[in-house]
Amino acid sequence: MSHQYYLSKDTMWKATISCDATYDGVFFYAVKTTGIFCRPSCKxxxxxDENVSFFGSADEAQKAGYRPCKRCRPDLCVSKYDPLTFILEDTICLIKNNYIQNLSLDDIASNVGVSRFHLNRIFKERIGCTPRMxxxxxxxxxxxxxxxxTQFNSTQIGYQIGYQSISSFYSAFKRNTGFSPNQFRTLHVRNCSNQK
Incomplete structure (x- = not known):
């Protein structure tokens, strides 16, 4: 039997309006007017209150015809849901799988379902840099x-990793390593041969 049935409707309503995360996984609430169901902690x-129904599980809410909220993801089987973690993971995955594409911040943000401002802010807070960086x-x-x-030259490599112009590739490379691509290759080849 679900824990939800031991709670009064009043208790669940209070937990819902206060976004009380301690009730996450204990019950879910659904809103008739939107057709969406959420965790109690959803922001x-x-x-x-007359539009709200309570359910003991995500399955019950879905069987009743409600869709999971995209913000709090009540359909995921995690007891404590941190939406920022999932936004960051989705962003990093998107970048790693599409780094050769011409990705703008707008593209990245719309793909993960948040505003560019919000994505920039949480990325800086959690990762220490912007998605573009x-x-x-x-x-x-x-x-x-x-x-x-490989034996590819710098120009070939620049285009292969998604740069539209070689000057922007050179600038980015130097900014991150302190060397031009050719200096980097020469230095590492020399270091390897010195170690032999």
Whole structure:
């Protein structure tokens, strides 16, 4: 039997309007007017109490015809849901899988379902840099790998890792490593031969 049935409607309503995370996983609430169900901790707008139904599980809410909220993701089987963690993971995954594309901050933000301002802010708080800086670092690391493992020249590598212009590739590489791509390759080749 679900814990939800041991709670009064009043207790669940109070937990809902106070966004009380201690009730996450204990019950879910659904809003008739939107057709969406949420965790008690969801930060979405407080609904009118006459439009709210309570459920003991996400399955019950879905069987009743409600869709999971995109903000609090009540369909995920985690007891404590931190939406920022999932936004960051989705952003990093998107960057790693699409770094050769011409990705703008708007593209990244709309793909993960948040505003560019919000994404920039949480990325800086949690990762220490913006998504664009993260993309640049990821591309430069790929370039370093290609410089040391292939015979491609710097121009070929720049285009292969998603840069539209070679000057922007050179600038990004120098900003992140302190060297031009050719200096980096020469230095590492020399270091390897000195160690033999």
């Amino acid at each position: 979405s707008r407080i609904p009118n 993260y993309l640049e670092k990821f591309r430069v690391n790929k370039a370093k790998e290609l410089l040391l493992t």
